[in-house]
Amino acid sequence: EAGVVQSPRYKIIEKKQPVAFWCNPISGHNTLYWYLQNLGQGPELLIRYENEEAVDDSQLPKDRFSAERLKGVDSTLKIQPAELGDSAVYLCASSRQGTEQYFGPGTRLTVT
């Protein structure tokens, strides 16, 4: 079974530029999560989808962050404009409803 796929793996951009991350979950997993992880900290939830519905986006900074999961499968997370403080690892995870999560390799973002 293929795991969670994320791209790109690394991204370096200048502040104020836009950036987008893509995630393809494990087949059959209806729940998709986007997390942000800073060094030395655990993942922090940005948004959770059940199929195509965002059921928890309370921690998503909506002034600059947006996400979509139009067909209930793959998802895109966008930041526009990026700030220096957005430098982090962005992790995507998926699960069958209510069960353990499986993570992708993450996108390491550096904003200069």
Added chain:
Amino acid sequence: RKEVEQDPGPFNVPEGATVAFNCTYSNSASQSFFWYRQDCRKEPKLLMSVYSSGNEDGRFTAQLNRASQYISLLIRDSKLSDSATYLCVVNRGGNAGKSTFGDGTTLTVKP
């Protein structure tokens, strides 16, 4: 106070040692619990679920204490390959409820 708290360590132990980590959670409505392992610059990977009755997987034992609101992970006969950061995860609410991660406990096993 954070919703999920872990001792960050680091725990430095010799090979063959037994080591235990605790994780406390503040929300009594929490319903499911997990331990994840994260290697340096890698993604978290599920180590084991934590059941009310406790569970064991080889050298690893997980326990849940709902009254005191903590979960524990015991590693026996530590191996060099056990060196990693161990994250506890607490799920609140019903199906697919909110997951909160601790900041992790770092373990280094030395020869």
